[in-house]
Amino acid sequence: MPRENKIVIKDFNFYYQSLQALRDINLDIRSKEIFAIFGPARGGKTTLLKSLNRLTDLIFGSSHTGAILLDGIDIYDPKISLTHLRRRIGMVFDLPTPLPMSIFDNVAYGPKLSGKTKKCLNEIIEKALRSAVLWEEVKDRLHTSALRLSGGQQQRLCIARVLALEPEVLLLDEPCSGLDPISTASIEKTLGQLKKEYTIILVPHNIQQASRVADRAGFFLNGELIEEGPVYQIFTKPRDKRTENYITGRFG
Amino acid sequence: MRVNRNRYLTQSIAKIFIWISALSTIGVMILILFQILSKGLPILSLQFFLDSPRSMGREGGIFTTIIGTFALILVAILFSVPLGVGTAVFLREYTRESRISRIIRFGTDCLAGVPSIIFGLFGFAFFVIFLNMGWSILSGGLTLAAMNLPVIISTTEEAIKAIPYSYREVSYSLGGTKWQTVTRAVLPSALPGIFTGIILEVGRSIGETASVILTAGSSLVMPNSLFSPIRTMSVHFYILAREGLSMDMAYGTGAALILLVLMINTTAHWLLNRYIRHRV
Numbered sequence: 001m002p003r004e005n006k007i008v009i010k011d012f013n014f015y016y017q018s019l020q021a022l023r024d025i026n027l028d029i030r031s032k033e034i035f036a037i038f039g040p041a042r043g044g045k046t047t048l049l050k051s052l053n054r055l056t057d058l059i060f061g062s063s064h065t066g067a068i069l070l071d072g073i074d075i076y077d078p079k080i081s082l083t084h085l086r087r088r089i090g091m092v093f094d095l096p097t098p099l100p101m102s103i104f105d106n107v108a109y110g111p112k113l114s115g116k117t118k119k120c121l122n123e124i125i126e127k128a129l130r131s132a133v134l135w136e137e138v139k140d141r142l143h144t145s146a147l148r149l150s151g152g153q154q155q156r157l158c159i160a161r162v163l164a165l166e167p168e169v170l171l172l173d174e175p176c177s178g179l180d181p182i183s184t185a186s187i188e189k190t191l192g193q194l195k196k197e198y199t200i201i202l203v204p205h206n207i208q209q210a211s212r213v214a215d216r217a218g219f220f221l222n223g224e225l226i227e228e229g230p231v232y233q234i235f236t237k238p239r240d241k242r243t244e245n246y247i248t249g250r251f252g
Numbered sequence: 253m254r255v256n257r258n259r260y261l262t263q264s265i266a267k268i269f270i271w272i273s274a275l276s277t278i279g280v281m282i283l284i285l286f287q288i289l290s291k292g293l294p295i296l297s298l299q300f301f302l303d304s305p306r307s308m309g310r311e312g313g314i315f316t317t318i319i320g321t322f323a324l325i326l327v328a329i330l331f332s333v334p335l336g337v338g339t340a341v342f343l344r345e346y347t348r349e350s351r352i353s354r355i356i357r358f359g360t361d362c363l364a365g366v367p368s369i370i371f372g373l374f375g376f377a378f379f380v381i382f383l384n385m386g387w388s389i390l391s392g393g394l395t396l397a398a399m400n401l402p403v404i405i406s407t408t409e410e411a412i413k414a415i416p417y418s419y420r421e422v423s424y425s426l427g428g429t430k431w432q433t434v435t436r437a438v439l440p441s442a443l444p445g446i447f448t449g450i451i452l453e454v455g456r457s458i459g460e461t462a463s464v465i466l467t468a469g470s471s472l473v474m475p476n477s478l479f480s481p482i483r484t485m486s487v488h489f490y491i492l493a494r495e496g497l498s499m500d501m502a503y504g505t506g507a508a509l510i511l512l513v514l515m516i517n518t519t520a521h522w523l524l525n526r527y528i529r530h531r532v
Contacts, residue, residue, distance in 0.1 A: 087427035097418045100531040110426035
């Protein structure tokens with residue numbers, strides 16, 4: 001069953017001052033799929049993710065051409081509310097980034113920003129922690145510091161923190177880098193659950209992870225989207241020689 | 253072999269030197285404390301703290317000067333902390349490194365090097381005379397605030413600089429505005445640094461005499477408003493000793509001053525530790 005496009009990227013170019021980080025990207029992300037963006041370092045993967053929720057706005061001297069549509073509306077439209085956009089498109093970074101406060105306050109951070117009252121917070125937080133498969137481990141110590149959690153727990157906390165905002169799209173930038181295989185497995189399991197409700201764009205930390213969790217994938221090299229397609233096709237019958245070389249380990 | 257022996261020689265000389273410097277520092281500190289406390293502690297009593305000075309301070313206690321000290325410091329903190337923290341936030345979060353931020357930073361660095369008596373003179377000319385506030389808690393407090401502004405700005409700036417970029421990125425990515433990011437993700441983590449600045453300010457303000465006499469006066473009458481003149485403990489100590497009124501009372505005031513500073517520092521550290529423990 002063909003699904004509607006959640007995000008449409010059209011002729012998108014991105015520049016850090018004079019350095020071009022993305023070249024003519026054209027890509028559609030479908031609703032409620034896991035799309036993996038993979039490729040060697042400095043290929044523009046993180047830049048693309050951060051362009052999607054406009055975190056790149058924070059970088060001085062950056063500019064872009066082209067358009068990114070979320071549900072058909074240009075996210076770079078000056079009339080759009082930036083804070084609202086970022087609540088709809090949540091992001092988890094490549095290293096766990098708990099804020100130095102309690103587990104509860106970390107998850108409550110986003111909802112509190114939008115003025116959620118104390119009363120409904122408990123419910124939101126339990127739901128978010130359950131969705132991130134962390135609730136059972138932390139339910140008895142919600143008010144201890146988040147910095148005391150293990151790396152894998154911290155990363156799932158960051159996922160819960162994003163889920164507490166009930167976004168529509170999740171951007172995950174190598175969420176398993178720096179994690180052991182057990183933590184990685186539990187996060188991948190979490191992703192499988194989340195797919196039912198969210199559109200997920202994932203930068204996997206290796207090709208195997210992409211093939212384990214993603215529905216479709218795109219190969220990025222030096223700021224260009226070389227090819228995209230269903231995961232089974234990309235990893236078994238890549239159309240482009242460069243994709244094949246990367247997947248088979250000739251470079252990267 | 254020779255080289256080896258030389259190395260060991262250097263090593264032991266260095267060790268001796270480092271021990272001597274550490275011990276003599278502690279020694280000097282103990283000497284000063286002993287000098288003041290041995291002459292001052294016998295004077296101290298509950299009466300000494302709670303009685304107002306009589307006959308120019310030759311008799312009675314130091315109650316009004318304690319009140320004066322606290323009032324002055326409170327006013328100084330009340331004005332300098334919001335202004336200083338605001339400036340630091342502006343420099344670190346609201347502007348990029350530019351001509352304006354460099355000029356402001358150069359200005360505060362210069363101010364930090366200005367002798368305190370110059371601030372006293374400024375306070376006297378501006379607050380006391382020009383704004384017609386007279387010798388008062390307000391004039392003195394504002395003068396001390398101006399004097400300590402550079403300290404608050406630079407300690408706050410250092411504290412903000414040390415906060416990981418990721419805290420800001422997380423806050424923005426969760427839909428935070430700039431103001432929310434500054435007040436909820438940045439400043440709470442910078443609070444220990446800001447606190448250090450406040451403690452430095454308190455220490456400097458407590459010890460200040462010349463500029464305080466010029467701006468807050470040296471009245472021994474109990475103040476009843478922000479426009480009342482006051483005498484701080486340091487000024488009291490100075491006048492008692494300088495005018496030869498009573499060395500005993502002077503040492504008593506000195507001992508009380510040391511105890512006060514000790515109390516403020518311990519309380520501040522206790523509060524700070526409690527705060528940090530809740531976060532990590």
